[in-house]
Amino acid sequence: MTVERVDTRVWLATTSLWRREMVRFVRQRSRIVGALATPMVFWLLLGSGLGRSFQAAGGPASHGYLEYFFPGTLVMILLFSAIFSTISVIEDRREGFLQGVLVAPVPRAAIVLGNVLGGTTLAVGQAGILLLFAPLVGFEWSFGRFFASIGVLVLCGLGLTSLGFAVAWRLTSTQGFHAIMNLVLVPMWMLSGAVFPPTGAPGWLRWVMAANPLSYGVVAVRRCLYPAEAVAAMGLASWPVALAVVVGFFGVMFVWCVRTVVVDDAARWS
Amino acid sequence: MSGDSVIEVRDLTYRYGERPALAGVSFEVRGGERVGLLGPNGSGKSTLFRILSTLIQPQGGQASVAGVSVRERPADVRRKLGVVFQSPALDRQLTVRENLRHHGHLFGLRGALLDARIEEGLHRAGLADRAADRVGALSGGQQRRVDLARAMLHEPPVLLLDEPGTGLDPVARRGLGDQLRAIQSQRAVTILLTTHILDEAERCDRLVLLDRGCVIDAGTPEALKREIAGDCIVVRTADPDSAAREIGERLGLTATPVDETLRIEAPRGHEWIGRIIELLGPRLESVTVSRPTLEDVFIHRTGHRLAAEVGAA
Numbered sequence: 001m002t003v004e005r006v007d008t009r010v011w012l013a014t015t016s017l018w019r020r021e022m023v024r025f026v027r028q029r030s031r032i033v034g035a036l037a038t039p040m041v042f043w044l045l046l047g048s049g050l051g052r053s054f055q056a057a058g059g060p061a062s063h064g065y066l067e068y069f070f071p072g073t074l075v076m077i078l079l080f081s082a083i084f085s086t087i088s089v090i091e092d093r094r095e096g097f098l099q100g101v102l103v104a105p106v107p108r109a110a111i112v113l114g115n116v117l118g119g120t121t122l123a124v125g126q127a128g129i130l131l132l133f134a135p136l137v138g139f140e141w142s143f144g145r146f147f148a149s150i151g152v153l154v155l156c157g158l159g160l161t162s163l164g165f166a167v168a169w170r171l172t173s174t175q176g177f178h179a180i181m182n183l184v185l186v187p188m189w190m191l192s193g194a195v196f197p198p199t200g201a202p203g204w205l206r207w208v209m210a211a212n213p214l215s216y217g218v219v220a221v222r223r224c225l226y227p228a229e230a231v232a233a234m235g236l237a238s239w240p241v242a243l244a245v246v247v248g249f250f251g252v253m254f255v256w257c258v259r260t261v262v263v264d265d266a267a268r269w270s
Numbered sequence: 271m272s273g274d275s276v277i278e279v280r281d282l283t284y285r286y287g288e289r290p291a292l293a294g295v296s297f298e299v300r301g302g303e304r305v306g307l308l309g310p311n312g313s314g315k316s317t318l319f320r321i322l323s324t325l326i327q328p329q330g331g332q333a334s335v336a337g338v339s340v341r342e343r344p345a346d347v348r349r350k351l352g353v354v355f356q357s358p359a360l361d362r363q364l365t366v367r368e369n370l371r372h373h374g375h376l377f378g379l380r381g382a383l384l385d386a387r388i389e390e391g392l393h394r395a396g397l398a399d400r401a402a403d404r405v406g407a408l409s410g411g412q413q414r415r416v417d418l419a420r421a422m423l424h425e426p427p428v429l430l431l432d433e434p435g436t437g438l439d440p441v442a443r444r445g446l447g448d449q450l451r452a453i454q455s456q457r458a459v460t461i462l463l464t465t466h467i468l469d470e471a472e473r474c475d476r477l478v479l480l481d482r483g484c485v486i487d488a489g490t491p492e493a494l495k496r497e498i499a500g501d502c503i504v505v506r507t508a509d510p511d512s513a514a515r516e517i518g519e520r521l522g523l524t525a526t527p528v529d530e531t532l533r534i535e536a537p538r539g540h541e542w543i544g545r546i547i548e549l550l551g552p553r554l555e556s557v558t559v560s561r562p563t564l565e566d567v568f569i570h571r572t573g574h575r576l577a578a579e580v581g582a583a
Contacts, residue, residue, distance in 0.1 A: 009378040016375035020361065020368075027363050092361075100359025100420065103323050104376035105348040 013106040017114025018121070021085065025122050031084050036126045039080060043073040043130075046195075067137045071221040072194025074127045074149075075214065078157045079189055081123035083181050086164030089115065090174050108261040112165065112254065119161035124153045139225050149224040155246045156217040160185075162253035169260045192218045199235060216245035276301045276336055276428055276460040277322065283330035284317050291317040293483040294331065299476075304454065304461040306471045308564065309480035310576050315464040318480070319432045322462070323353045335428055349377075352421035352459075354431040358413045359420065362406035366397065366416050369405055370423060377424035384423075391419030394452050396445065411442025415449055422453060429453075431463040435470045447473065466576045471564050481572045491564060498562040498570055501539025505532040505546060506555040513550055520549055528569055535562070535570065 025031055047066040092098035101111055131149055135141045164181065171177045189195075191205070192214040198206045209215050220242040223231055236242075277299035284292040292314045299305045307315045320326045321333055324344040333340045336350045353359075360369045367388060374384040392398045395415040397408075405413060414434065421429060434450075435443045447470075453459055465471050472491050479487040479494070487494060505525065507513045510532050514525040517534065521542065525532040536542055539559035546557050568576050 012375045012378065012380060016372050020364065020372055023368065024361070024363050095362065096355055096357035096359045097361050098359075099325065099355045099357075100353070100373060101376060102325060103348055103351060103353045104373070105345050105378075106376050107345075 010107055010110045013104070013110045014114040014117065017101075017111065018118045021088075021115065021118025021122065024088065025085075032126075034080065034084055036077065036129065039073050039077045040130065042076065043069060047073075050195075064138070067139070068197075069195070070134065070137050070139070071218055071225060072189070072192070074130060074153060074221055075156060075192065075194055075218055076189055077127040077130060078123045078153060078160050079185050081126055082119055082157065082160040082164040083178075083185065085119035085122055086115070086161060086168040087174055087177055089165060089168040090171060090177055093172070109258050112162075112257045112261055115165055116158060116161045116254070116257070119164070120154060120157035123157040123161060124150060127153050127157075134225060140227060145224055149221060152217070152220040152224055152246070155243075155250060156214075156220070159213070159217070159246065159250035159253050162250060162257050166253065166257045166260050169257070188212060188214050191215070194218050197234065213245050213249040216242040217249075220246055274300050276303075277305075277334070277462055279318070279322075279331070279333045281331035282318065282321065282328050282333055284314075284321065284326075284328060290483050292321075295480070295483065295485055296331075297478045297485055297488060299460055299462050301460055302454075302458045303475045304463070304473070306474035306477045307462065307464040307480055308466065308471045308477050308568070308576070309464075310466055310574070312482075313480040314483040315480050316432065319430065319464055323351060323355075323430055324348055349424075350426055350428050352424070352426040352429045354414075354417050354421045354429070354434060356432045356436065358405075358417035360405045360413060360417055363404065365402050365404055366392070366408070367401040369416065370420055373420045374423050379424060387423050387425075388419075391422055392416075395419045395449050409442070411438050411445055414438065414442070414446055418446065418449055418453075422459075425457065427458070427460060429459050429461045431461065433464055433466070435465060435467045443467075443470070468564050468576075477564070479568060479571065481568075486571050487567070494564060494567045495562045498535050498566055500535060500537030501559050502562050502566045503534040503536060503539050503542060503546070504558050504560075505534065505550070506530070506557070507532070507550060507553050508555070509553065513553065516549060517546065521545060526569075526573065528573070528575065533566075533569060535566075 043066070047069040050065055050069075089098070092101075128150060131146065131153075139145075167180055167184075168177055171180070191209050191212050193209060198209045198215075201209065216237060219236045220239075222234070222236060223239060223242065226234075275298040279298065280296050282292050282295045283290070295314070295318060307318065309315045317326075321328050321340060322335065324340055324347050327344075328341055335347045338346045338350065340347050359373075361372075364372070370388045370391065371384065374380070374387065379387060388401075389398070392401055395418065397412060397415060397419075400408065400412065405416065408416065418431075418434075434446055438446065450461070454461065463470070463474070471477055474491065476490055477488065477494060478485055487497075505513065505517075510527045510530065514527060514532050517523050517525045517532070523534050523536055523542065525534045534542070543557055543559055547554060565576055
């Protein structure tokens, strides 16, 4: 009885915070541009520009670079969107909304979950729009592939949004947040196999890329989009390994978020 | 007496690094009372407020709300509390009703009950016609009133307000005061608020005076003012130090320099005015006499004003 009541309350709080993120997003048009247009421009400009020199350097010759770069761009949209949506934590703290949430009798995990689910929904929604363009760059299309890709993007989005949330919670300025996120996330993305495959990289860099959890997210997206024989030729990590790392990354990040929120520091309020 | 107390604070201590913010604070608030924590910026009242509202944990001592310890069971304390922070806990991009709905959900309210509470709260705030407006479009005073309605949605027995009148003009402050009175007349709510505004403090049943992390006095506003025998005389002069000496030697009064003025506490103040004018002659810029205010009580106790920043001293 009581357990059920607590569950409903937690769910009510979580969905309410999630819905707030949706409404806020719709009311801030510039965020749509920031999170969706930027990676698309990146994809077109970098993809077209780098294409030639890249192939000369020994990339997968059968595919154009725009195609190679496509899964990486999807992950990049997730990344940008995670940054944009978790930055609201800092604004909420500064403007006062967050104080009101923290003095409500809801478990801290529900607060984290509402925010992370909200950020992930927005991120995947935007990446999903680009995903619709997949046939244009030569990917074979099926419903199965589309929904598998969305599923993988959700898992990646949860991890990245949780990471953004935990960092945002510790900071009091949006400038600092951008600085740290650029320092952490951009290299993470560049060394994820999104821009170049590990096969052509020097040995030490290959190790870094293998240790980068985001590499496995990109692998999982590739495995969704490419046919099996093409994937085999790329020498990617296996499905179970890729999924285990992506889910594990989210698990670790989520626990980190909840711990960060529970042991909130007095200094952040002064 | 203590069986009836709703908020209890015992030997509470808190320090930010080396700097003590609370140095053993004790007081209690009884059911249905409206108590004000009166003190300048840096007196520790914000820290005390954050501890009672469960945002931060006390480092030493005890604090409890409705018999529940803020240290041991903060989640249960949150159920008993309505909290109004200095900056309204509202999302400026959402409408008034959307904000109230979200906060209602956080307290487990939903459906028809929540809608009824929102209507009731907005009505009491005098903002029933603004429910569909974005919070960002409201004035500061209106936002504060919505925020008070938000804090009362779950009908808590205890209401905490941090500097509710700060940043509001007198009209807006009166509107907030009316709303608070309406709330207290309908329900037995215990209110603790922090303030450094005198008329806000005057309307409290009891005051706790806080300075540099210590309780320096407590009592009803009237009782506190009675601690000053007679009237307060304020003298402005170019050379306060020598004037203070002369007033002491020739008139037998104690004149204390506060900022650029001299303050004298004396019974039958009007009788001294003429003698002070004669004594100082052309050196005198102005002299006033008044009944003691709470500010005078504060100066009497600490030697400095409520408006002063103490942290730097």
